Amino acid sequence: MFRAFPTLLRIGLAEAVAYRAELVIWVLTATAPLISMFIWDRVAEEGPLGGWGQGEMARYFLLALIVRHITSAWVVWELNENIRTGSLSPMLLRPMHPLVFFVAQNLSAMPLRAVILAPLIVGILWWRPELLWTPEPWTIALGLVSAVFAWAIAFAAQVIFGSLAFFSQQSLGLFNVYFGLWSLGSGYLFPLELAPEWLRQVLLWLPFRATLATPVELLAGLVAWEDALGLVAAQVVWAVVFVGLAAMTWNLGVKRHEAVGA
């Protein structure tokens, strides 16, 4: 499997290049943090919000934009399409798990995403040079580890909803409901610091924060060391839960596929 991975990544990148126009559109549609950045930037002009000044707020959304892109996945659409059209069958007859193939496919588009996103980031930093900060090495290290877990949770969540296509034609609809809740609860549209206390408490027990706000706040240096480890520990727990659920849904789905065919 590991021997095949470089080839999978190379071919995934070639596919991403073939779909570059689509990818540019995808990247541009996921720039909501940029819009939030402008809005909250103006709001923060009036004075600090939730203990965050204008700089912190803008830095948060800049990092939210970056983290959103390095942790994004689209396996839910791939699975839905492959299951519905029967294209999954040839994949099941390869001596490699189809999900490993999808992992490589999702990861391999990262460099191209970075190339598309880079001019945007450079432009923002040129406009607001004060957003460049000197992070502590531990926040960067832990932030990157946290981003890996965020990606794992996001990918597993998409596998869960994608695998529902084995059972229902509404899997994408259900995923859209999840995505709506995720937008509100992950820190994508507003920093969780600004949410009312009761909502923050609720969100602490939900998985959404672990997929975006945690790595963003860590990388931005907005979390104290003693809180940081707890947040990453929560991510590990969510990653285990989501990967477990994804494996279960996938296995049940494949069993059904074997029983009823495609």
Place this chain on the structure above:
Amino acid sequence: MIQVTALNKVYTVPKRGEGLWGSLRSIFSREVEEVRAVADLSFSIQAGERVGFLGPNGAGKTTTLKMLAGLLVPSSGERVVAGFDPSKRDPAFLRRITLVMGQKQQLLWDLPPIETFALNRALFGLDEAQAKRTQDELIQLLELEPLLNRPVRNLSLGERMKCELAAALLHRPDVLFLDEPTIGLDVRAQVAVRRFIAEWNERSGATVLLTSHYMADIAALCPRVIVIAGGALRYDGPLKDLAERYGGGRKVVVRTRDEAPETLGPFVREDGALVARLPSAEVAAAVDFALRQVAVADLSIEEPPLEDVLSKLFAERS
């Protein structure tokens, strides 16, 4: 190489009434019916054989192939392919088989076929040098050279099928399940694919189980056929015996220099010629008889069209 014993597959299919009322009722009371796609099917295929798997639409051919490849689990019965239980989809098993389905393709749509070949070499963990040799052999046999660097989406259906076959054979499987490999292809492409399958079987010694609605495929490729209808076995044996048993024998046509008599031994006059329909064993004697009795201007011996043989077989037993 393939051993199938009392194989059964029953699908549960939801029943839905007609119109709005039927749709609404199906929400609250979910009626289902059982459809038996494969019924007590047994056969065995030796290594290196080329076997045609025939039957009308919905006979259970694809279901059987999917069960043999490990994509579907049977309701009951046993099957062993290359020494494996296909249900486990053991990687060692998957390296020994391939399933090509005419309509479901594994080629990467927006990349040239050469990239799918590279992907399959990696996915199957093939030895690079050996796999490259196989790839070159397939490229030469299927005349793929001009297609290798064009995106799959720009290839014709026939070109895509040839690339599909190459991708499916890179790992040199011992067992080939081919489900309608020539469907939708023009005559030239059909001939090319057919010729390739025969040549590959001879070169590699792979076992081939092939379904096709084109009888020319079967006639050209399969000395043995298995016929199923309604999921059950109807015939398993040599193709030539099938024609003999269900085709009403071979047709001997003798055109005479002078006017033909009304009858002559086994012959009767049809459209001015003497015609007899006979089992193979009696053909030589009949021809000899005709040559001695009348001045022969022309003589032909025709096999009954396979399509006619099969429709007779399906109609007779269903």
